[in-house]
Amino acid sequence: MRRRVVWKEEACIGCRLCEVYCVTAHSRYPGDVLKAFKRDPDRPVPRVVLEEKGPVSFALSCRQCEEPECVKSCLTGALGVDPARGVVVVDEQHCIGCWTCIVACPWGAIRPSRGEQPVAIKCDLCLGRLGIPACVGNCPNEALQLQECGKEG
């Protein structure tokens, strides 16, 4: 089953708490915002992009496309679909940071990581954690939801 985080534009208030909790969830202290921001020297970049223009905003993350351009374009095979979880994943060990995926992704949902040898990072639906993605779980206005979609979705 393909799954992804969907947003409700009319409910997104641009607070960027999704980013805060995304960073936290992928940090060394996944359950502790304070420590994630104060103690983790390699604090990751958020995997969700808050798009904002005037009153309109939405938190965009990987659409986990049915026909993922990023996977097909990946020069190294580092990007792939995890069929069990229905999510597009990056093998960060394998990624060389050529950004072909970035140039291929129609959503602009992939970004480089921090660090010396940056690699592509993208929403992984918080696969390392149980339950729902951190952005969804912490969106104060329920603008983000985890959607399970069939082939057409």
Next chain:
Amino acid sequence: MEKEGRVRIPSGCAVAGIVNLQGEVFGAGDIIQSIACMHDRSNGLGGGFAGYGIYPELKDYYALHLFYQSPLAREQTEAFINQVFTVKDCGPIPIKKNPRITDVPGIWRYFALPDPARLEECSDTEEEYVMKCVMQINRNIPGAFVASGGKNMGAFKAVGYPEDVADFYRLEDYRGYLWMAHGRFPTNTPGWWGGAHPFTLLDWAVVHNGEISSYGANRRYLEMHGYHCGLQTDTEAITYLFDLLIRKHRLPVRVALGILAAPFWDEIEQMEESAKRTWKAIRAVYGSALLNGPFSIIIGSSHGMIAMNDRIKLRPLVAAEEGDYVYVASEESAIRAICPNPERVWAPRGGEPVFGLLKNKEVSIADSPVVARAV
């Protein structure tokens, strides 16, 4: 439920009036039809009429119309009347039973003159004497109420729709030169007959539409001058104000009207110098007599009829002329119901009086110099 007099009851209304300027009498049919046309403006909790010239044979006697809520009240009242008046004639006012008119009190009338000896004893004028007697009845005798007490006139009022009230009082049997009517929309029930319009005092009869926001101030001013506002109605206060200003203070009627619906200060500013001084003084002295809030009133007297509304015209009033007749009503249709094609129909402006004064008596009511006023 407290009855009117213990509690102030706001009400809305319909008003109508007809006068023949030559003083020729005519039947009550027209006024009944006119007020009935505005049925929706009242709610069946008050209707009344006043007619002038209805008692030609006894025109020199004060015609006292009385409501009695108990035999005892009548007993006490008649004892008092016999004491202070010489009664020429008396008896129950003829009525016709009407299913929609209920809680009927005893309704009597007395044609009387002040007892000459008693009048002589006191320093009051005859009118003052009569007025005081009437007030004493209303104030001191529980269950008795003087509905009217002027000469050659009478008020006929009840709790009900005006057309039912007319039927009840057999008004079709009367003829007068001036008729006025009222349909009441009070915010109470079962209603008290005394609270219905017209309200009268001596020769004055007043019907009124609207609620005077300044009532509390007007009333305390009147009380200072010895009036007892026993009914706590706007109409009562308006009637007393007229009596005070015209009868007691002998002010010209136009000035009196200008006190009740005073010119705005910016209007006074634009007057020529002497008028400016005069009106400034009038407003300063008679400020407590200003009627503030929405009203349209018809004032009847043996001199004729005057109608007016408040200075920013918050209530409707339409007037018409046809031959010797002057008509006023809350709605034009009420006039056209009885006079389909008058020579002139107009809506007076706010504070602009409509005069329907009898031709032979005009001088007597407005005999002082009239001070010009921009309306």
Next chain:
Amino acid sequence: MAISMRTAPYRVHRDPDRCIQCQVCVRQCANGVHRWDDEEAEVVSEDRECVNCHRCVVYCPTGALTISRSPLDYAANANWRKPDIDQIYLQSETGGTLLTGMGNNRPYPVYWDHLLLNASQVTNPSIDPLREPVELKTLLGRKPDSLELKKGTLAEPVPPQLELEVPVMFSAMSFGSISLNAQKALARAAIDLGIYWNCGEGGLHPEMDPYTGRVIVQVASGRFGVNMDYLNAGAAIEIKIGQGAKPGIGGHLPGEKVGPEVSVTRMIPVGSDAISPAPHHDIYSIEDLRQLIYSLKEATEYRKPVGVKIAAVHNVAAIASGSVRAGADYLAIDGFRGGTGAAPLRIRDNVGIPIELALAAVDSRLRAEGIRNQVSLVVAGSIRNSADVVKAIALGADAVYIGTAALISLGCHMCQKCYRGKCNWGIATTDAYLSKRLNPEIGARRAANLIQAWKHEIKEMLGGMGINAIESLRGNRLALRGVNLTSRELDILQVKAAGE
């Protein structure tokens, strides 16, 4: 510009050990209290504009923020208190009429808190609402004095009625005074609950079409958005004469709140003031009210109840009586503690009377006149909880309107700055950026939860009194006892003192 003598009423405290510089507070404060300082490379806060709405506090992911009342005060003076002095400074600086939002916040007595409810013991049983039926269904509308039956069926239909599952409705709040999302939230909740919402005097936005089945449409002096579609959309029509927060004062939606969406609803151009003066200029007397009531009935062919909303003022009983006689099918009476989007402070704090006394007077008066059956009474003006509802019904109401309580359920923090249009909670604003903050789905859920909770509490209180149908409580003042009230107040309330 001369210096202002006014000082910040609140203080914002930021714990540097907890602040992670995420700037969520910066983005959440429409008043500009928090900002990112480039030079210092950190978030800084300025107290002056803080209205103590708690938005930043609630949203801070690390709990780094708190707000407190400024400790700064003037020399102790029981007569000249801080607000008295501050308001003089403000008026001397601006020359303006003082404007505020929400309801009266002065310490006038709250009579609800002096009324206590009865419960069954021994002589009759209480009822357990968890297992036995306790009915709250309420019908609002004119009822005939008696029924005429022909062959066991109705000879004439009963006049139109509103059917409520709980005797609580959402009171009139226009789009403009509140956001469209706030209106949607209440509308959805009303539909879920089987009650009604009231669109206020601002017209109906096209997006509200799905919720018109349970809307009461208001006709106020400005006649905004009133046309046949609007009148036909309403389950009932309410003529707004007055509002408890500002009796005798009209509504005035400033032009800056008239954005494109409000413009559509009010049917006026963007940016122009939306003025609803105190009087309907076609109602200057009671028969004029009748005229408007019947014009609405005539236009909608007598198919829906037409109600009248008035503020509780001195002669409320007489006005109520007159309105019933003028044809009102229900009367909404709004007490002086009722809320508002904007009201002149002096009016809000000094005009009108408490709803408890007004309700008692009106119900008694209508009964004395024998016309109580002809009308339904809905009361409003700071109904805060289910006990207030029960007490109101025992005093004689058929149902209550809630406004402030409903808004609090949506997130209102009672900062009383609604008139600014910059509500950080997305409620009292038409700003698209701020309005989004209220997700109508969440709002609807919260509002519905509140009423569901009240519903159960009401049933428990009724059950405790051994009553299993709400009509048995209506006007049942024996269910009430007063504490700490003067005998005059008890007389007006027609309630016995506790112990009697």
Next chain:
Amino acid sequence: MRVEVKLDAKGKGYRQLNSEVRQALEAGATQILLDGVNGHYYLGAGLRGNQRLVVNGTPGNDTACYLDGPEMVIYGNAQDGLGNTMNNGRVIVHGGAGDVLGYGMRGGELFIRDSIGYRGGIHMKEFKEKCPVIVIGKSAGSFLGEYMAGGRIVLLGLDSPEGQIIGRHCGSGMHGGCMYIRDTVDRDLLSPDIMNVPLSKSDEAFIRMCVSRYGEYFGLAVEQLPAGSFLKLVPRGNRPYARLYAGV
């Protein structure tokens, strides 16, 4: 197809009369002649469509309230509240009208041959293509265009011997729309909230159009119609009370 129905109002209450009107329209009438009308309230209330109602007599208060399309022609004077909260359609009055004419009117047209009472055109509004128009032949009472938020009022000032064709406080609280008033008035009668601005070509064309239609409706020859100049009165701003308040 034209289907004309005649109704006699005599002896009928307004509720019955209005109900008969609605029934006739539902049955397909395109024109209804109402005779013997005197004081019947709410004629035409909320009617929609493009039918025509011809009224002989004095229709009661709130005639044409919420009217939404049809044309009403009244041979007689209208009372108070004509065109109250009217949405669309047209009312032509061969006579005068009472107070609060066109209250909160949001669309449609009122043509009044003679004078009107107090508070004409108050709270008129306009929105997008909807722009109500009131044309008055003679004079108007005080508070003309009070709280006006949109629409057009044209006051022709025909044969008014007493001089002033408007009362006091004209345009008080006006914050939208525009009044064209025959230039014979004392400027002191105008509210300080409004101002006189020069007429544009399109204003002149609009006035000409209203005047010629007025003439057409009431059978007046061109020379009887005013050719004189008009004041164009517009609000000083659409925010008359913007600076009134200070938030605490």
Next chain:
Amino acid sequence: MQYVIIGNSAAGIGAVEGIRRVDRANPIILVADEPYPTYSRPLISYYLEGRIEETGMGYRPPGFYTENGVTTRLETKVERIDTELGQVVLDTGELLPYDRLLLAAGSRPVVPPIKGIDTEGVYFFNRFDDVRALRSQVRHGCRAAVVGAGLTGLKAAEALAHLGLRVTVADISPFVLSTILDATGAEIVRGHLEESGVHFLLGTPAVGVTGIPAAVAGMKDEWKNLKEKYRKVLVRENRVDSLVFTDGFAVPVDVVILATGVRPNLEIVEGSGIAVNQGILVDERLQTNIPGIYAAGDISEGWDLVTRERRVIATLPNAYKQGEVAGINMAGGNAEYPGGMQMNSVNFFGLSIATAGLSNVDDPALEVVTRVDSAHRVYRRMTLRDGRLVGFICIGDVGRAGILTALIRNGVPVGGWEERLLEGDFGIIDLPVEVRRNWQLA
């Protein structure tokens, strides 16, 4: 049913995955002349540089063939294809019958017209074997010359420079990356590379490679003597010694990398009756003129939706997607190739460059908007045709450039807001609402 795939790179792998989307059962035989399991060609520069080891080269995980039921025939060349009999003739003489055949043999480097390229120390830079050999030869301090300032050449230069070599890049064009960048972009990139230690000789064709001891005509005596002196140090014989340019100028080198482009491996279809132009001709289902035979990747001439012509698009994403479409169709599915475009993303010494479509074409029919910040090495150039984006260059900041690619692919009208495309923070939110809403469905 038997599938035969010739080629083990992106197109071949794409075909395997395409087939398996439709047909999980029938056997697939994959023939490739290289000995390695599928690997990612672009990784060879990283391998050279030592950033990754051989185990990290895989384009797919080790179990890929087994999991997908693929029998591989590595180190096997295809002699020819017998379309009559439906079989592939291998160099071993073996005949490999097929029901469906995919030609995905890719391309090979163009051999530039340079004398002496058979000298030891001259390398191509296309295959894993190339860099394996090269890696053993280079060490810190060596001098390298790269012929060709295209993507391959510059990636090679970057890797060599990282290894500590002194690198000179030569190109006949006066600009680097001349196939995808315009002059402005090229100068920014050149400046960045020069700052990172790469030397350029642009606009002069290299004409020869000389080995030791060959002399070069016209060389001055002093230089000759110097060479002799060096010769004593460098004991290796017949090794590349210098790269010589038309003007007689020569640079001393220890290795020469030839990176002057690629061309399709069309030899395998010679005589088969399969129609070719620059590459193998295919229809929109990627079938050749012979039913049952498909072609994908660098070998084929696919539809370019930007240039609106058939041409070889030698990029990996294109190859994969063509392979996948071909595979689906081979297995009986029905897929159409919507067309591809030139699309590249690369970075050199941390400078990212992304281009797509008509990135550098100057044509009066095209509208071009640009924004350049040379100091920060940021450059954006958008090319529009009829109000639609048809190409772009992003240098410095390529974040979210995929949205631009999608704008090209979807032919979205951008007239009126094209300037917005030049902003670094251009995002989905900048799309007109209708476009944005449809994006959602994409």
